[in-house]
Amino acid sequence: MKIVAIANQKGGVAKTTTSINLAACLAARGCRTLLIDLDPxxxxTSGLGFPPIEGQSVYGALLGQEPLSDKVIPTRWERLFLIPGDLDLAGAEIEIARLEDHLTRLRSALEIFRQDQPFDFVLLDCPPSLGILMTNALAAADELLIPLQCEYFALEGLSKIHHVVDQIRESGANPHLTIGGILMTMFMRNNLAQQVINEVQTHFGNIIYRTVIPRTVRLSEAPSHGLPIIDYEPNGLGSTAYRALTEEFLKRNPLTKN
Ligand SMILES: Nc1ncnc2c1ncn2[C@@H]1O[C@H](COP(=O)(O)OP(=O)(O)OP(=O)(O)O)[C@@H](O)[C@H]1O
Ligand SMILES: [Mg+2]
Known part of the structure; x- marks a missing residue:
């Protein structure tokens, strides 16, 4: 089982779009996949067609009151499971910070899955801030997938996140955390976007995914229908891109027998 945090402290860079669509594509490819919505x-959650479900988020498990396995709900897609996000997570910032081991609460809660291996992949959709939920995700994950918008300040954000990864490693909370991939999103063919991609490539080389996600209105419409793009527009540009990302992801993370 591999746990991947989809994170970037910058808002609106396609963390959630990537979480939903990578999770759906992995499930469609035969992988048992759990998507955890860590965003209040x-x-x-709504992008997969679910209303908020009170008491079903990771919150209780972060407090150590309930096992995380009780929070998993099946979806209408085979092999795709969800732990929904809910507003109660907003309280985590204050409540969890007070507790002992506040950095490793999610890591401990996920231990049950590391032992039982009911999933091949666990994807953590992180909120856009460097708060307690995102740091818990980084402390729990094997690796980080960073969506990056093709825009001028992208690199600045990257160095910040790099710094946080170093801090998490050094804190001892997760010494083996790696940046597994950088994904360029919302690409529009123009000089600036290409320049940004080139620059990220120069700095981060092979970590950057060859697949680039184009900006397409269909990708922004799909969540309001509660559908991943491969159901909303199976043969469109968005589907092609997220399927290609999934193949690349699986090449980097081959399924092991347990
Ligand atoms: N490739 C794309 N083409 C067009 N629109 C996109 C694309 N990817 C994401 N969007 C849209 O951009 C907005 C931000 O995307 P998304 O919610 O996935 O980002 P996020 O990083 O999760 O944001 P937040 O930081 O608020 O959690 C959404 O309205 C989404 O539908
Ligand atoms: Mg989001």
């Missing part, structure tokens, strides 16, 4: 906004 619950966009990944």
């Amino acid at each position: 906004q619950g966009n990944a």
Whole structure:
């Protein structure tokens, strides 16, 4: 089982879009996949067609009151499971910070899955801030997938996140955390976007995914229908891109037998 945090402290860079669509594509490819919505906004939850479900988020498990396995709900897609996000997660910032081991609460809660291996992949859709939820995700993950918008300030954000990864490693909370990939999103063919991609490539080389996600209105419409793009527009540009990302992701993360 591999746990991947989809994170970037910058808002609106396609963390949730990537979480939903990578999760759906992995499930469609035969992988048992759990998507955990760590954002109080619950966009990944509504994007899969679920209303907020009170008491079903990771919150109780972070407090150590309930096992995380009780929070998993099946979806209408085979092999795709969800732990929904809910507004109660907003309280985590204050409540969890007070507790002992506040950095490793999610890591401990996920231990049950590391032992039982009911999933091949666990994707963590992180909220856009460097708060307690995102740091818990980084402390729990094997690796980080960073969506990056093709825009001028992209690199600045990257160095910040790099710094946080170093801090998490050094804190001892997760010494083996790696940046597994950088994904360029919302690409529009123009000089600036290409320049940004080139620059990220120069700095980060092979970590950057060859697949680039184009800006397409269909990708922004799909969540309001509660559908991943491969159901909303199976043969469109968005589907092609997220399927290609999934193949690349699986090449980097081949399924192991357990
Ligand atoms: N490739 C794309 N083409 C067009 N629109 C996109 C694309 N990817 C994401 N969007 C849209 O951009 C907005 C931000 O995307 P998304 O919610 O996935 O970002 P996020 O990083 O999760 O945001 P937040 O930081 O608020 O959690 C959404 O309205 C989404 O539908
Ligand atoms: Mg989001």
